[in-house]
Amino acid sequence: MSAISLKRIRKSYGALQVIHDVDIDIASGEFLVLVGPSGCGKSTLLRMIAGLEEISGGVLEIGDKVVNALPPSERDIAMVFQDYALYPHMTVRDNMAFGLKMRGESEETITKRVDRASDILKIGPFLDRRPAQLSGGQRQRVAMGRAIVREPAAFLFDEPLSNLDAALRIEMRLEIAKLHNRMKATTVYVTHDQVEAMTLADRIVVMNAGVVEQIGKPLDLYHRPASLFVARFIGSPTMNTIDASLSDGTLTILGRSVALPESAAPGTGAKAVTLGLRPEDIVRCSAHEAWFSGEVAVAERLGSQTYCYVEIGHTRMLTVELPRDAEIRVGEQMHLRGVPDAIHLFDPKTGMRLN
Template identity: 80%
Template sequence: MAAIALKRIRKSYGDLQVIHDIDIDIDSGEFVVLVGPSGCGKSTLLRMIAGLEEISGGDLDIGGARVNALSPAERDIAMVFQDYALYPHMTVEDNMSFGLKMRGTSEAEINKRVANAADILKITDFLHRRPAQLSGGQRQRVAMGRAIVREPAAFLFDEPLSNLDASLRVEMRLEIAKLHNRMKATTVYVTHDQVEAMTLADRIVVMNSGVVEQIGKPLDLYHKPASLFVARFIGSPTMNTIETTAARGDAITILGRTIDLPGAPLPEGGAVTFGIRPEDLVRCPVDEAWFSGEVAVAERLGSQTYCYVEIGHTRMLTVELPRDAEISAGERISLRGNARAVHLFDTRTGKRLN
C-alpha cells in the first residue's frame, strides 16, 4: 500500500476557486475520512486524487511519485462509487473480473483473486447472479469486490453507503471496518455522515467551503474542536452553543447568569460563543443552575433520553439524561455543567479560545 500526499492542492473552475491550498499527508495503510456538509469540496478533492478531476495547482504524490499528469488507470488506485456503477448485463463474477481481463491478467490469477474477494465479502453464492437480482447491500459488496481484486495502492470511497437504508448502512459500515482491519489498505473515504466518520476513521479531515477546518483523530475532534464549525458538525446531537460576552477574564454571563470558568483565557468584554455537549449537562437544584427552562420535547431512545429545553435563547438547549429519567414535555428543569467540559470560541473568527 502507498502513502498519499496532497501539497497545496487547488481546484478552480474558471475564476471560481473551490479548493484552497489543501495540505494532507496520508500514511500507508491509514484510513482517512473526508467529511463536511454538501458543497464543501470533499468529493471534488477525492476525484482529484482519483484523476477524474484536473488539479489546478499544487502537487499530488502517491507512493512518493508525483501523479498530477497521470491518467486514472496509471495511478494504481481503485474507486467505489455511490451508485455502485456495475454492468447490468454481466454476472457478479464478470463485473469483478472485467478490469483484470482488460489488463491482460491470466485466467488463473483472475479466478484466484475473485474467489478470495468473494470469500472476504461473503458473496460467493452470488457470483453467477446479475446486479438486478441483488439487494443494495449485496451490490455495494460487489462494487467493493471489484476494487479489491485489483490489489491497488489505495482505495477511494465516494459516499458508498448513502443509497442504503439505515439498517444496511450500519451493516455495511461494519463490513468496511472489518475489511480495512484485515487488509490494512490505504483508504480515503468521503461522507457527509459524521457517525460514519467517527466510527471508521483513523483520522478525520473536516472540510468547509473548500478549506480544511481541522485534521485529527475522531475523539480529538470531538473533545477539542479547533473551531465553532467543527464543534457544531462533529457530534450527534450537536453541541449546544450560545453567543455571549466575557464579563471578566475568567467568567461569562449567559442569559443574566454569570458562570465562573477558572483558567479560561477570555477576552475582556469580547464576543464569545459558549459551547457544551448534551452529555456534559446534569439536572440540579434551581439555585445551582446555569440554565433553567421548560422541556419542549423529550425523546426516549431506549439507551438514553434527550430533552430539548426552552431557555429563552434562539436555539433550544439539548441535554442527555439517563434512559429511565422521569421527565415530560412542559416540565421545568434546571441544569448545570462541568466547567472543565465547556468549550469557548471567538464569535467573530470562530476559533477556539480554551
C-alpha cells in the same frame, strides 16, 4: 500500500476556486475520512486523487510518484462509487474480473483473486447472478470486490453507503471496518455522515467551503474542535452554542455569572464569546445553581439514553442528554448547568477556539 500526499492542492472552474490550498499527508495503511456538508468540496478532492478531475494547482503524490498528469488507469488506485457502477449485462464474477481482463492478467490469476475477494465479502453464492438480482447491500459488496481484486496502492470510497437503508448502512459500515482491519489498505473515504466518519476513521478531515477546517483523530475533534464549524458538525446531537461574555475568568450567560476554572478560562480582560456545551455535559441542578432554566419542549427516549429539548427564553433550545429512565414531563421547568471543565469557548467573529 502507498502513502498519499496532497500539497497546496487547488481546484478552480474558471474564475471560481472551489478547493483552496489543501495540505494532507495520508500514511500508508491509514483510513482517512473526508467529511463535511454537501458542496464543501470533499468529493471533488477525492476525484482529483482518482484522476477524474484535473488539478488546478499543487502537487499530488501517490507513493513516491507525482501523479498530477497521470490518467486514472496509471495511478494504481481503485474507487468504489455511490451508485455501484456495475455492468448490468455481466454476472457478478465478470464484473469483478473485468478490470483484470483489461490489464491482461492470466485466467489463473483472475480466478484466484475473484475467489479470494468473494470469500472475504461472502458473495460466493452470487457470482453467477447479475446486478439486478441482488440487493443494495450485495451490489455494494460486489463493487468493493471489484476494487479488492485489483490489489491497488489505495482505495477511494465516494459516499458508498448513502443509497442503503439505515440497517444496511450499519451492516456495511461494519464490513468496511473489518475489511480495512484485514487488509490494512490505504483508504480515503468521503461521507457527509459524521457517524460513519467517527466510527471508521483513523483520522478525519473536516472540510468547509473548499477549506480544511481541522484534521485529527475522531475523539480529538469531538473533545477539542478547533472551530465553531467543527464543533457543530461533529457530534450527534450537535453541540449547544450560546452567546456569552467572559471577563477575568467569569462567564456571563443570559445574565447569570459563572466562575470558570483556570483550565477553561483563556486570558484576561472582557470579551464576547460563544459558549459550547455537548448535550452530555449539561446536568440537572437546583434553581440557585442553574446556568439556564427553561421549559421542557420535547423528550426523545431512545432506549439507551434520553434527549431532552429545553426552551430557554423564546429563541434558544438546549439539547440535554439524560439517563434513559429519567423522569421528564413535557412542560415542566428544568434547571441546568454545564460541567465547567467540559466547556468550549469560541470567538464569535472568527469562529476559532479560544480555550
